[in-house]
Amino acid sequence: MSYLRNLLCGSALAWVGAVAAQAQPAAPRADFHQWAPSPPMGWNSWDCYGPTVTEAETRANADYMARHLKASGWEYVVVDIRWYVGNDTAHGYNEKNPDWNLDQYGRFVPAPNRFPSAAGGKGFKPLADYLHAKGLKFGIHLMRGVPVVAVQRRLPIKGTRLTAADIYTKDGQCQWLHDMYTVVPTRPGAQAYYNSLFELYASWGVDFVKIDDLSEPYHAGEIELIRRAIDRTGRKIVFSMSPGETPLADARHAQQHANMWRTVGDFWDSWEQLKEHFAVCARWAPYIMAGAWPDADMLPLGRLGIRAERGDDRQSRFTPDEQRTLMTLWSIFRSPLMFGGDLPSTDAATLALLTNPRVLAVHKASTHNRQLFRRGDLVGWVADDPRTGDKFLALFNAQDQEQAPASAAALAGPPISREVWQAPLDVDIAGAQKLYLVVRGGADGTAWDHADWLNPVLTDGVGKTLDLTTLPWRTASAGWGQATVGKSVSGGPLRVAGQTYAAGIGTHANSLIEYDVPAGYPRFRATVGLDQAAAGQNTGGTFQALVFTQSPLLPAPADSVRVPVALAELGLAGGATVQDLWSGQTLGAVSDEFAPYVRRHGAGFYRLVRRRLP
Known part of the structure; x- marks a missing residue:
C-alpha cells in the first residue's frame, strides 16, 4: 500500500509540476514583429553542405560576410540541419547509426567533432560569440518535435518530473527524416519541453531559428508552443517556419506567430522552379507584413553542392539572366534573402547581384x-x-521554348501516379537518329514528380540489346535536381513500388534527356515509374513519360x-x-x-x- 501511495503521490507531484511549468506566463515584452522590421538577409549552409557543415566552414562564410556583405545589410549566419549528428552524410541522411549528441534533458547539442568549440558543454555559444564580435547574428536549424532517442531513453524534461515519453505521439511524424516524434501540445510537459529548448539556445546567443517540418503540413499547436517559448526567454530570436507551401488558410496564424514562413518546398537552381514562383509570389503578396514575411526560400546562387543533398559541386545552373530574374522577384516580393552558395567562392558577378544598393533598397523599404x-x-x-x-x-x-504536343511523340505513356505507379514502354524507333526521353509534370499542385526510367534498353527486336545507361547522353535537364544514372533524383536508390532497380535514370518533371541512337537498334524499351522518394514525402506526384524521335521543342x-x-x-x-x-x-x-x-x-x-x- 505504501508503494502505491508513494507512486500516486509522485505522479500527482509530476502532474502539478508540469501544469505549473505550462501555466507560467510569458514575460511582457515588445511585439516580436519588431525583431525583423525588414526581411532577414543572411547565409544558410544547406545548399552547400547539406547536413555536414563544420565550424571551420561556418566561420569562413561568416568572415566573408563580415568583409563583403555586412555593409549591404546581410547579417545572419545559419547552421542548417543535423548539426547534432557527428557522422552524418552528404546526399542522404545517416539514419542507420547516427552519432547523436544531446544533453541530460533530451536537447540536441552540437557534435564536437564538427564544432570543436562546443566541447565541454559550451554548445554553440563560442561560435555565436565569434559572429557577434563581427557584428553578425547566429542562427540554427531545428526539427519540430521531441527527439526519438530522448523518448526511448525516457530523458527528463527540465523543471518537471515528466520525461520525453510523456509528451510525444508517433502520429504526424516527419516522413522524410525520422529524428523526432510529434509533441502533443495539450500534454502536461509539452510547453515545459519547448521552454527548456529555447532557454538553452538563448543562453548560447542564438538570434535566428529555422524550424523544419512545421508549416507543411501545418502544426498550429506546436507553433504556438514555440512562440511562447521564444517570448519567455526575453531574447529576440527570429522565428522561421519550414518547409512549404504553407497553407494559405493558415496565413493569418503564421503572421501572428512567426517572422517568416515558407511558400514553397526546397528551391534549387532550376528554371522550372523559378518560373513557378511567379504564381506563388502573386498568391502570397497580400500577406506581406512588416515583421512577418512570406519566404520564397533560399538563393541557390554562386558555388553550390559541395556536400549538398542535390547535385554535385557546381556553379549555379541559373544563367545570368535567370539570376537577375531571381534577385529582382525576391526583392520586389520582399522575400527574406538567404544566400545558399559558398561565400568564400563568390565571384564578382554574384557579389554584384547581392550588393546592388538600389535593388536592396526596394527589398528593404518598399x-x-x-x-x-x-x-x-x-x-x-x-x-x-x-x-x-x-x-x-x-x-x-x-x-x-514551347513543347511539342504529346500527339507528336513516338509514344506517350499513361499518367503515372499513386494509382498507377509504373508502366512498361515499348516503341518502334526504326530509322531514328535521335531519342528524346521526356517527362512532363501532371499539374497536381505538388512538386514531387520524381520519375525513374528503369532498365532502359535499345534492342534489335530479336534478342540483341544495348543498355541505354551505358551511353552518354547529349543533354539532360530536370525540373528539380539533376538527371542521374543509377540513382533517383533525390540521390537514393531507384526504388518504385517497393522494388529497387540497379539500372535506370532518375529525373524529375519537367525533364528532357537527349541521346544519339546507334545504328541497328530499331526499338526502345523501358519501365517508367514514380520513385519512392516522392511517395514518402507528399501525397501528390503525377507525371507522363513520352518518347520522341524528333525534337520535342517547337522553334524558340x-x-x-x-x-x-x-x-x-x-x-x-x-x-x-x-x-x-x-x-x-x-x-x-x-x-x-x-x-x-x-x-x-x-x-x-x-x-x-x-x-x-x-
Missing part, C-alpha cells in the same frame, strides 16, 4: 508590393517608395520582347523619369507608356519618378 499584370509569360510587379511616392516596376519575360521565341506598361496603370498619368535600378542609369522621360525590351528568362527593374509640374 510598400504595396504586388503583381501588376500577367500576360501569358510576361509579368509585371509594382511597389511604392513610401518616402517619395515614386514607383518601383519589375518586368519579367518568362517565355520558354525571340531573345527579347517589348513589355509595355501604361503609366496610367501606375498612377503616373502625368509622365515620369525612368531609372534602371540594376545599372543605375537614367533612361529618360516617358509620357504615356514605358515599353522596354526584356530578355527571355530575364528581368528589368526600374524606378519611375513622377514628373513634377512646373
Whole structure:
C-alpha cells in the first residue's frame, strides 16, 4: 500500500509540476514583429553542405560576410540541419547509426567533432560569440518535435518530473527524416519541453531559428508552443517556419506567430522552379507584413553542392539572366534573402547581384508590393517608395521554348501516379537518329514528380540489346535536381513500388534527356515509374513519360520582347523619369507608356519618378 501511495503521490507531484511549468506566463515584452522590421538577409549552409557543415566552414562564410556583405545589410549566419549528428552524410541522411549528441534533458547539442568549440558543454555559444564580435547574428536549424532517442531513453524534461515519453505521439511524424516524434501540445510537459529548448539556445546567443517540418503540413499547436517559448526567454530570436507551401488558410496564424514562413518546398537552381514562383509570389503578396514575411526560400546562387543533398559541386545552373530574374522577384516580393552558395567562392558577378544598393533598397523599404499584370509569360510587379511616392516596376519575360504536343511523340505513356505507379514502354524507333526521353509534370499542385526510367534498353527486336545507361547522353535537364544514372533524383536508390532497380535514370518533371541512337537498334524499351522518394514525402506526384524521335521543342521565341506598361496603370498619368535600378542609369522621360525590351528568362527593374509640374 505504501508503494502505491508513494507512486500516486509522485505522479500527482509530476502532474502539478508540469501544469505549473505550462501555466507560467510569458514575460511582457515588445511585439516580436519588431525583431525583423525588414526581411532577414543572411547565409544558410544547406545548399552547400547539406547536413555536414563544420565550424571551420561556418566561420569562413561568416568572415566573408563580415568583409563583403555586412555593409549591404546581410547579417545572419545559419547552421542548417543535423548539426547534432557527428557522422552524418552528404546526399542522404545517416539514419542507420547516427552519432547523436544531446544533453541530460533530451536537447540536441552540437557534435564536437564538427564544432570543436562546443566541447565541454559550451554548445554553440563560442561560435555565436565569434559572429557577434563581427557584428553578425547566429542562427540554427531545428526539427519540430521531441527527439526519438530522448523518448526511448525516457530523458527528463527540465523543471518537471515528466520525461520525453510523456509528451510525444508517433502520429504526424516527419516522413522524410525520422529524428523526432510529434509533441502533443495539450500534454502536461509539452510547453515545459519547448521552454527548456529555447532557454538553452538563448543562453548560447542564438538570434535566428529555422524550424523544419512545421508549416507543411501545418502544426498550429506546436507553433504556438514555440512562440511562447521564444517570448519567455526575453531574447529576440527570429522565428522561421519550414518547409512549404504553407497553407494559405493558415496565413493569418503564421503572421501572428512567426517572422517568416515558407511558400514553397526546397528551391534549387532550376528554371522550372523559378518560373513557378511567379504564381506563388502573386498568391502570397497580400500577406506581406512588416515583421512577418512570406519566404520564397533560399538563393541557390554562386558555388553550390559541395556536400549538398542535390547535385554535385557546381556553379549555379541559373544563367545570368535567370539570376537577375531571381534577385529582382525576391526583392520586389520582399522575400527574406538567404544566400545558399559558398561565400568564400563568390565571384564578382554574384557579389554584384547581392550588393546592388538600389535593388536592396526596394527589398528593404518598399510598400504595396504586388503583381501588376500577367500576360501569358510576361509579368509585371509594382511597389511604392513610401518616402517619395515614386514607383518601383519589375518586368519579367518568362517565355520558354514551347513543347511539342504529346500527339507528336513516338509514344506517350499513361499518367503515372499513386494509382498507377509504373508502366512498361515499348516503341518502334526504326530509322531514328535521335531519342528524346521526356517527362512532363501532371499539374497536381505538388512538386514531387520524381520519375525513374528503369532498365532502359535499345534492342534489335530479336534478342540483341544495348543498355541505354551505358551511353552518354547529349543533354539532360530536370525540373528539380539533376538527371542521374543509377540513382533517383533525390540521390537514393531507384526504388518504385517497393522494388529497387540497379539500372535506370532518375529525373524529375519537367525533364528532357537527349541521346544519339546507334545504328541497328530499331526499338526502345523501358519501365517508367514514380520513385519512392516522392511517395514518402507528399501525397501528390503525377507525371507522363513520352518518347520522341524528333525534337520535342517547337522553334524558340525571340531573345527579347517589348513589355509595355501604361503609366496610367501606375498612377503616373502625368509622365515620369525612368531609372534602371540594376545599372543605375537614367533612361529618360516617358509620357504615356514605358515599353522596354526584356530578355527571355530575364528581368528589368526600374524606378519611375513622377514628373513634377512646373
